[in-house]
Amino acid sequence: MSGPSTYVPKSAIGRWFESRLPVMGLVHSSFIAYPVPRNLNYMWTFGAILSFMLIAQILTGIVLAMHYVPSATEAFQSINHIMRDVNYGWLVRYMHTNGATLFFLAVYIHMLRGIYYGSFKPPRELLWIIGVVIYFLMTATAFLGYVLPWGSMSFAGATVITNLTSAIPIVGTSVAHWLWGGYAVGGPTLNRFFSLHYLLPFVIAAFVGLHVWALHVVGQNNPDGVEVKNVERDTVAFTPYATIKDVFAVSIWFIIYVWLIFFIPNYLLDADNYNIANPLVTPSHVVPEWYLLPFYAILRAIPNKLVGVIALFSAIAVLAFIPWLDRNPVKSAKYRPAFRFFFWVFVVICVGLGWIGSQEPTDALTLIARFLTAGYFGFFLVIMPVLSFTERTKPIPASIADAVLAKKPAAAEA
Amino acid sequence: MIRFKTALTSAAVAFALAGGFALAQETEEQPKPPRETWSFGGMFGTYDKAQLQRGFQVYKEVCSNCHPLTIPFRTLSQPGGTDFSEDQVKTLAATYQVTNPEPNDKGEIFKRPGTPADNFPRPEAYPNDQAAAATFGKAPPDMNLLAKARKYERGFPWFVFDALPGLQYQEMGADYIHAILTGYTKPDDPQWNLYYPGHKIAMPQPISDGSVAYKDGTPPTLQNYSKDIAAFLSWAAEPNLNERKRIGLGAMIFLFVLAGLLYFTKKRVWESAH
Secondary structure (H helix, E strand, O other): OOOOOOOOOHHHHHHHHHHHHOOOHHHHHOOOEEEOOOOOOOHHHHHHHHEEEEEEEEEEEEHHHHHOOOOOOOOHHHHHHHHHOOHHHHHHHHHHHHHHHHHHHHHHHHHHHHHOOOOOOOOHHHHHHHHHHHHHHHHHHHHHHHOOOOHHHHHHEEEEEEHHHHHHOOOOHHHHHHHHOOOOOHHHHHHHHHHHHHHHHHHHHHHHHHHHHHHHHHHOOOOOOOOOOOOHEEEEEEHHHHHHHHHHHHHHHHHHHHHHHHOOOOOOOHHHHHOOOOOOOOOOOOOOOOHHHEEEHHHHOOOOHHHHHHHHHHHHHHHHHHHHHHHOOOOOHHHHHHHHHHHHHHHHHHHHHHHHHHOOOOOOHHHHHHHHHHHHHHHHHHHHHHHHHHHHOOOOOOHHHHHHHHHHOOOOOO | OOOHHHHHHHHHHHHHHHHHHHHHHHHHHOOOOOOOOOOOOOOOOOOOOHHHHHHHHHHHOOOOOOOOOEEHHHHHHHHOOOOOOHHHHHHHOOOOEEOOOOOOOOOOEEEOOOOOOOOOOOOOOOOOHHHHHHHHHOOOOOOOHHHHHHOOOOOOOOHHHHHOOOOOOOOHHHHHHHHHOOOOOOOOOOOOOOOOOOOEEEOOOOOOOOOOOOOOOOOOOOHHHHHHHHHHHHHHHHHHHHHHHHHHHHHHHHHHHHHHHHHHHHHHHHHOOO
């Protein structure tokens, strides 16, 4: 879509450099001249917000790692040391823990936007799948990071999740021992989790690079889901139009971030994690962080452990297949009333599963969780394929420019 | 599809009912700690120095007999807290006997008077958690993070409101501690507590009216003791709260101005595109 860069640096040094390594041309074609559909709404600013969150997490994480001690006997105290004695250590640590929350909030909005507007459909299947990989890496990184403070809930979480591997027939127990580096979660587990927690964000960053690259080949989808036909009429330049909009959206996101860090920093943290891990004392109520609750509810909803684990991973893996599950040529839910209805049902199901995941399991709740789990998979495996062929869609606009002008009847066409 | 919708609706109804039932059940068996007003609550709240000093007195005279408080003495002279003078802290530290972390040149572990850099030593009677657990059945927890390590279930929809500006609720730990200390409502059973989950608490009633003689004229009542110690422990767990809120306020004002300017810039830029 962007094609070879036509960028020519103004200075002689710039031209000398550009003819040897066209890095400025890459930046120019990707972030300045890059054509952006003119009908994008604020849901399309989450790419910038997520980039910002990733950078914030990596920077604060690097600083925390300078003071953190990954050892079963020292880890908890080292966090305490960061919070009390390191200059602005409390700030960096609150930025990092609450940053994880906002990172996930942003990624969920970003993913739901992709589903709502059909951003996973041709030609963006690979772009979408890379996104699913990033999301999976994020959940792994978040889980590993949650273990590091070595609080009560860290320990319980590490035990529950690593124990999932023991559901694998025959080799399960060996795999669990291999993961733990011993016969139970302990010091060796913490050390390797720290190592991996430091590694994975850079893997995520690499996949983000691929994600942006793929995006810049196929171009952005848009709220009307019609492809760009005429670059002149349908698009605006990334800079200044998308840049300023993204910067504004990031500044609003920053306000939420600052609210969490400075005014309610412990709102989303589990109180139990301020108690040091003790293998003999399990918290009365083991719960993951909010962003993993729906998956936890799915895991608990299924009575068979192995099937539960398979369902847990399938709940994420199924996302990678939706480009082939939803074959309806109309992308945007704006023109798909039935899909739009089921989309919102799906959102309610996810929230419901999340709420159940946070509660102590009772028979009634487990039963509801089973219905909702069926609903979760039903949305992808039944509703999407069925609506691909049966839905009566509304007429889509001929072009992006037509869609924009239809919204503004007063503006005369130039 | 209609059948599916019906199933969904009934599931939603059952879900709401179950949720409501669960909540109702909880309140019957286990009352929630009452919500108090704290000087350090809300967006602008800061610690009340006099209250923290009283709370420290309660800790020193009562709690410290069983509970460790692993914070350095110097913390007591930090601004935004109990705010004792450095000399006061030096004198206070010297009244404690601290085990030196390193042996002397004869290879003997020895005790010496504390300095501001040392942590509060463990209670003399209980040199380790096992010794304390042998007496009480359960080791009294370290109080350095206690106020952040205790919360209670708020339930829907309250937990949503707790996050919102103006309604935010971060003082759950203080309310919990206050509730526990005032929850010994069965005089014949010193280990029965109204607010403790399951009511059977390992800590026998630790403090009652008149246990501590305040010097500043504050009435020596259990209500005051428990509020003061809860405030003190909140500070011990989060000594940077005053500074945190001050920086946060500045950051907020800056961001609102920045976001406002960016909004108008964005509007201006996009005018030409439509």
